[in-house]
Amino acid sequence: MKFGVDYYPEHWPEERWTVDAKLMKEAGIEVVRLAEFSWAKMEPEEGTYDFSWLDKAIATLGKEGIKTVLGTPTATPPIWIIEKNPEILPVNQEGIRLSFGGRHHNCQSNQVYRNHIKRFVASMAKHFSNNPDVVGWQIDNEFGNSHQQLCMCDSCRTAFHQWLQNKYTTIDNLNNTWGTTFWSQTYSSFDQIPVPLRTPNSHNPSLLLDWKRFSSDLIVDFQKHQLNIVRKECPHHFVTHNFMGFFDKTNYFDLSKDLDFISHDQYPMYFKKSIEMLSHKHSLAATLDLMRGMKQKPFWIMEQQSGPSGWETMSPTPRPGQLALWTYQSIAHGADTIVYFRWRSCLFGTEEYWHGILPHHGEPERRYEEIKQTIGELSPVMEMFKGGLPDSDVGILFSYDQEWAFQIQPHHYDLNYINHLLGYYKAFYEANIPVDMVSDEQDFMKYKLLVVPLLFLSKPDLTSKLEKYVSDGGHLILTMRSGVKNWNNTVIPKILPGDLAPIAGIKISEYDCLNDVSQSIRWFSSELFDKVEQVSKWADIITLDGAEALAFYAEDYYKDTPAITQNIYKQGITYYVGTELGNDIMKEFICYVVKKSNIQPILQTPKGVEITNRTSKNGKYIFILNHNPKPEVFYIPYNWEPVIGQRFLVDSKINLPPYGTAVFKTK
Amino acid sequence: MKFGVDYYPEHWPEERWTVDAKLMKEAGIEVVRLAEFSWAKMEPEEGTYDFSWLDKAIATLGKEGIKTVLGTPTATPPIWIIEKNPEILPVNQEGIRLSFGGRHHNCQSNQVYRNHIKRFVASMAKHFSNNPDVVGWQIDNEFGNSHQQLCMCDSCRTAFHQWLQNKYTTIDNLNNTWGTTFWSQTYSSFDQIPVPLRTPNSHNPSLLLDWKRFSSDLIVDFQKHQLNIVRKECPHHFVTHNFMGFFDKTNYFDLSKDLDFISHDQYPMYFKKSIEMLSHKHSLAATLDLMRGMKQKPFWIMEQQSGPSGWETMSPTPRPGQLALWTYQSIAHGADTIVYFRWRSCLFGTEEYWHGILPHHGEPERRYEEIKQTIGELSPVMEMFKGGLPDSDVGILFSYDQEWAFQIQPHHYDLNYINHLLGYYKAFYEANIPVDMVSDEQDFMKYKLLVVPLLFLSKPDLTSKLEKYVSDGGHLILTMRSGVKNWNNTVIPKILPGDLAPIAGIKISEYDCLNDVSQSIRWFSSELFDKVEQVSKWADIITLDGAEALAFYAEDYYKDTPAITQNIYKQGITYYVGTELGNDIMKEFICYVVKKSNIQPILQTPKGVEITNRTSKNGKYIFILNHNPKPEVFYIPYNWEPVIGQRFLVDSKINLPPYGTAVFKTK
């Protein structure tokens, strides 16, 4: 199964199903995802099940050779459940219980709701366990989506208390760890601890971080609750869940562990006002790299954009070639299966402008033809890449704990963990240097260069691991605010960067939040002239303690003190960047570091042309992706063997059309 | 009764009433509106009525020949009602019951409240039914004002269920119509259906449209509840209600039907930060045209601005001449009676900066003199215009259903039904071509040109009516997003513009929401040079199917495809505009269309000088309104006979002072 589509037979008359199945087959579709929002249709009243319509749909598709992945529809409890047990509805930060009427109107800690799930999911799984056309399951849908403030109901409060008790054992331990002596917040029992409902000012930052961890663990536990049921009834089916890239309500590393593989929903064109994080080409690539990093193995795209997205507002329409381009990009970064969302634009409901491959009227048009052609081109060669991954010399450490800690205390209004991290990612991306996103549990030694941005919370085992990495010859980039706090979000009373000082070879005597304050740095470029560029958000004021300076501040009372340093430590090097860099000096810096680390870009390409590799047992495959709305021409090494896109080659050059793609094999 | 004023005798000592009455009479005032917020004074405790003060006030005014219109004070239930029945207080979208302390603190579905109204309004009506100075009634005040989110209490929920049951008869019918299979929202009984309280994400768009219709109908029904009482007790009195122009909580066409005539509150200078819709001269004219369109007959201005408006903040002060100008404008567009709001600036309460004709201190000043002079000038000639209406060749269809549908799904962040419509209105306004605003129930055949903007929701009878209109020689302008949905807000699975395709002669294969995307169009102007101008919000990508192109897109992959088309259909022409035009090409386009439709502007005037006609059985009267803060000079046709403003004529030219006005009669 290499290409699929998300399909909602329950939205269409039965007689259309055959038409759809034939059109799918013609386009090369081999798998569908079904039923993930259809609880009401499968259990119209408590204990009365009707799977017959779904049996029929699966069979109709099966007749065309199309397999089915089923979703557990637990993101949409029907009204009769809510009517019976309104306590399932989630409560927001104001203490207001939300209403039925959308989706995700459920509290994930609620035991009554879990019992409804147990009854229903067990029945559903049992019913489909032996259906030969069913191959696997998706649990729920996009966990954490729609739960902006997380649920703050009494059930969650009790679950939070239990979670805290498991973590801290005694209330004294919690009091000491959180520093509740501040503002007289000392507790004498766990059940006194508030969930972070609105207070006259701010909650304790340690409580807030534990709340975010608890909420993440709750989702992991909620998934496990369903996984256990499905695995028991359907031991031969795979189980996955559809992630959402940089979405951060759940620690996806944790959520991944229980799954056979992870899936991801990739929407390059978003329907809301553009969010910086999502609106750049490098962010799309970074998203896919993060998803691959979850289990360091290939993954599915469970929802690959197939048209304009939209709820109340809409994205622009994907330009001709972009649906293909994005498909190639997903595969290039490690997807083995691409499932498009959705088959046909729905005629009703909140998502009627979340366009499918087919338009509302159902006749194949441009999007169908483009996807059909893309599948036709890729399907024969997918086996070559299968199981392969990009070959990366650079790792960037991604940490949900750091992300949450900066949400709780952003320091500067505009400081954002993910944007800071993407600043580094972008420099590698534009230099055509593949990157892996890694968790702190993964192996660092395979990377020539490791970037650990904003290592704000530190813990001894991670510090040791980094020390060992550098000792053994690794090159490490650390950035501002490293080593400030322990893992419980309280400050370590040491000179910064705390336990990282030895490998960084610096001391930070002071720091300056660039809140309405201007600062810039000077980089001694390889040419005759220096570059000076604005920096932002923060400035560490650094004293060298073994390290040497690579760049200097250019303004205010700490002018001419070091802003970027490098420290040779045993076999390796630690770089420290005391501020948030602008694009130009970031580029200079990464160029410098990459050379030092002996890392080679794949190829020089015109701006906007992404190039990356995917290396399987069959060889190393180079994907070339033109993200520009105009053709791009450039040289291709003589020894690269075209796999797709030979037609674009003229002599030793490739002439890619707008949004055009090609795949080569290197020797 | 041609001129009146809104008066609050209860705010002033009784001895002042005589002074006020005399000053009113001197200014030419013939009618007052009284008592619309004075429930507490008329019924200080349940069942104890005191109308004596009002009798006295009416008599004092009557002695000066001034008649009275009474308001039912149901927008301000007294505290003793709220204390007894707090369930009358409205509930907002968060589920929070609002507090007593302002006005409109009432739920319009609440039966207990309706009973209070029944008791009180019957007593009041009975008491005044034979008072010879009382001539009519205003029901409540500005329905829908202050109900931003509509009431979401349990009583409204029950009323909504009843409304839905009346509309859909069976729950299956509702489920099928709304497409509740989407996200498992299927209902098994009407009482399960939520009111749109906050959910984790979005409600079903069909539910939301029905909710808006229900809320509108509720207001119509609430009015009828009072109307029945008043009509029964006072069969010889007229009954009206004061509307608020483009305000859209109620379908004013529906609200109009039960009234003898409609009234309108006209405030050209608003106290809040300027709202685009209201801040332009053409919007003021459009507002009046919409009000005239309600019953296609003359109306009252029940509140004509008489000074700076203000609550917590204030508008600027109307410039000398503007109060007169706005009075002329109201009459020009169809008002037969002008009632100024208010007599004297109040000394207390929320509206103490909503300035009256008299200032706080009560001595006549500039505003009193200006209004007195205006009345003196107009009063003798009002009879000539009476009952007359503007003579318009152009109709613009206004639809509350479309407005609501675009509120629910604006498509593009800045797309707004009324602003889009006003883009067309403005082009006619600036060309001095009178326009009627029409509902879809009114006769189209009287117009040479009909503009139907954003005909998003379509219904067969309206489609047929438009087809017949064009067939019989009408010229029709349709715009983007036409024919997308049925009247229940779900998508029609047809190639766009759906059932309108035959008369438009086009097919829309794709569309592009201009969300962060640039687009422009090229108009082949009559000169040698083309005009290219930015468009916004949306671009339909059009294939000609009989039509010909008038303008073309100028950017991106659909460059050079049609953006505006014209299609000769039987005896008429359909124009289709696939995007939202800028000012320049809108002007070119309307100029082109107007010529084709053989429509003549009244006269060329300098920018900022409005000219329109009002045609009664006595002849056609031309109103000239200089909205500019400077004099304007221009030619007047030799055969126009001055009615007002002869003093401004010099030879064949008129020299209007700043904000000056004149009226002519044509032969």
Added chain:
Amino acid sequence: MKFGVDYYPEHWPEERWTVDAKLMKEAGIEVVRLAEFSWAKMEPEEGTYDFSWLDKAIATLGKEGIKTVLGTPTATPPIWIIEKNPEILPVNQEGIRLSFGGRHHNCQSNQVYRNHIKRFVASMAKHFSNNPDVVGWQIDNEFGNSHQQLCMCDSCRTAFHQWLQNKYTTIDNLNNTWGTTFWSQTYSSFDQIPVPLRTPNSHNPSLLLDWKRFSSDLIVDFQKHQLNIVRKECPHHFVTHNFMGFFDKTNYFDLSKDLDFISHDQYPMYFKKSIEMLSHKHSLAATLDLMRGMKQKPFWIMEQQSGPSGWETMSPTPRPGQLALWTYQSIAHGADTIVYFRWRSCLFGTEEYWHGILPHHGEPERRYEEIKQTIGELSPVMEMFKGGLPDSDVGILFSYDQEWAFQIQPHHYDLNYINHLLGYYKAFYEANIPVDMVSDEQDFMKYKLLVVPLLFLSKPDLTSKLEKYVSDGGHLILTMRSGVKNWNNTVIPKILPGDLAPIAGIKISEYDCLNDVSQSIRWFSSELFDKVEQVSKWADIITLDGAEALAFYAEDYYKDTPAITQNIYKQGITYYVGTELGNDIMKEFICYVVKKSNIQPILQTPKGVEITNRTSKNGKYIFILNHNPKPEVFYIPYNWEPVIGQRFLVDSKINLPPYGTAVFKTK
């Protein structure tokens, strides 16, 4: 006691206390504030007291000669109180009860809470009454902080009713005073009156002003409740409270009356996005002048900024020299004692980025050295200034009632009472003319010039006082919107400026809110050329009635009418400014007025160099404060005798380093 520090021994291990005490002593610290947030540690469960740790801490500090001020910890009721009496938690404007988890989570009217306080504070006060190291008390902490919307619970509602009954005696009196006849808001008993919870629109402005006064009085009463306890137990201790400058939830004049002296928390660098009011040098000076004005005597700084401030976000770091500079500035404006906040940056809790003198790691660094040096320099000479105050010829009247009235009705979106007032302050500040901030109860006669900005609410005794002031030769500046309303926030029906008209010699026939309207004025400068400058917010249209015009409007229909007037009244002069001036004409105007009033600037200094005086029984001391990040050189009068900063003198010039300071004595 001249220098102190806020210290939290409970945040640090006991063994550190000795180290801290020694470091404090070395730095010259003589007093600490302790325990103001430590209820939970002193009363871990109801009725069980543990003051032993605090005894120990006090003794440890006492051994180094450091005295203690104790805070009553009533801003942080422990969780066991909230658990037992959740009704103590405050309720916001939506009617939502806030949660435990921050601080100030208490309703100040709640009797149950007051009983808890009575029990605890009595025990605490009794325990420490005879401790020789304890010298005084701070009641609670920063009253009003964190109570953005004030508490709207049932207890506050009842207290509000009682307050209203005390004020108005009868409900008829209240109805008449508030004008409740408007919108039928007439009450028949006090207990019907709402607290200003959210309504469909706006509450009565008189109710809103009384609500703000009630809330202020409630805080005064809450302080008195504690004061009585402390004074009874500790008759020999002083009692103070830490104010927050222009913070306006409480009328600080009222709050001051019950205190021995007031204290103030001075934070020149704020952690939130810059607020105009706070971000200018002149605002810092104005804040201090307001604090001095409370009791017209010296005060304490209870929290003087000692490092970057921060909660979730941070301020920049104070530049080298700024901590010293701000210390000098506080003393220059009347502080006798400077207590720095805080000793050491906390390792946990909401304020871990509110940096202390010591950094998190506890080793003395730059900030410690700077403060130590500052204390070393100042300590020997503090006795000279002690008890002295600046000698000011100018008074600016500050009124909480006016501030509240403009919050309720700002008239123009951007009109703000304090910013308007600071416009005048700034002109004097930049001209090096010292200013006193005075309440309307204080003596005006000592000032050559009195500025009364926005005297919106007027009352007969104040009007008389001002009339007498001018009659007797005083120069008075009045500004727009004077004399509009009575003290109960309803309009006085007189020609403006109402009762102030006689002394102003003008009549205001109209006014124009500059809401989206442009206006400017022309000042006839002493040179050949006029100045024209934009004005904003408001324009009074003035008719001279004895006064003469100093400046004229330059736009629109009231062009060339007076904008600023002066009126010779008996022995004095009244100026009236009918608009909000820009910087340039404000400067011209103040320069003109100052000359007329025969007021001398202390000295001409470069921009950014503040100069002011503090005059004690020992003489007149001149403080020079360089707020610029660069050195400034200028002449010093030959007869000024250096007290501090002699090293900066070169011949007759002073060469101040960046942020440098000096003190001179004049003869």
